[in-house]
Amino acid sequence: MEYIKKPHLRRAWAQIHLDRLERNLSKCRSLLPDGVDLMCVVKANAYGHGVGNIIPCLLGCGVEKFAVSNLIEAIELRELGVKGDILILGYTPPENAGVISDLGLIQAITDEDYAKKLSECLGGKTARCHLALDTGMTRIGLRGNAAELSEGVKRILTVPGLKTEALFTHLSVADSADPGDIDYTKKQIELICAVKSALAAEGRDIPVHFLNSAGAAYHPDSRSCLARFGIMLYGLKPNPALKLPVQLEPVMELKAMISQIKTVEPGVDISYGRKFTTERQTKVAVVTIGYADGYPRQLSQKADVLIRGRRAPVLGRVCMDMLMADVTDIPGAEVGDTVTLFGTDGGETITADELAEKIGTIGYEIVCGISRRVELIEDRR
């Protein structure tokens, strides 16, 4: 079969601003106390931004530590030339222990049972690992008080084939300014540090890490050997309602274009379900993006898009591949115009966080939800 070169469609695309990523990275680094290393969390295809774009840029900036959610993502990183640490934060079925070992990956260990199964599957090989402690998230990891946790860690240290390089935990409310939540975070941090001290007192020096983006921003702590930065690298806030100590720039902008414009009379129904009926003569633009591209259907009737530097409301339901927007008040709007779903156009900006808030979710879910149909286009302006 003849090879067909695919054109850039520019139907629905995301501009990935690598210059902004580089500046965000510097800002994240500036938050770290001396001796705290930076780990870039690039799970879920770098939060939807595309590892193919993000990884070469981060490698160019000297990043040596990465975290992903699973083995497939870890393999992808090795294929992209990552030679440094790759921590798998999620579950890897034990029968893949050989791959973890061969590629020098680091597996998160959730409990003694899992450690033993992984060990058996290693068949004499060794695997690097970090032990997860559940200090309050009630997700993965050993659970208990400091004494119980250090006993649990010591039992896992005896499992053959596992090379435990660190203990880690995950903070569940580090992005909150509520005094009760701040206290909760402090307790989580003190618990893992108490485990570290108890083990050190018996001559076992094992580094610990516990900072995510919000932790590094609001609870910086030199006892954490590294900070696992995710969302802030991409220029979004862990909590949009709270100010960050550094100013970040969103790395992704989501764009599409106008494929048709029609002017309709008052009383005309727009899109599936007849949920919107015009009340005036309306200039309707058909826009080349829909929920199959990851633009949430719940934004139907709720969001604006940007055209020619102005806001245009979404009319009726978002369809799978298209949506309709009201361009009645946008002079000169025409077929071929770029539409900004989130990002900046002229003096107007719509953020992923703004869209998230309208539908009761977080910016993380918006960018991670951008589907593979959306072209990811590197941009360094």
Ligand SMILES: *Cc1c(COP(=O)(O)O)cnc(C)c1O
């Ligand atoms: C996803 C994840 C992170 C990154 O969190 P951000 O809020 O995006 O910085 C850090 N640690 C763990 C264990 C994670 O699962």
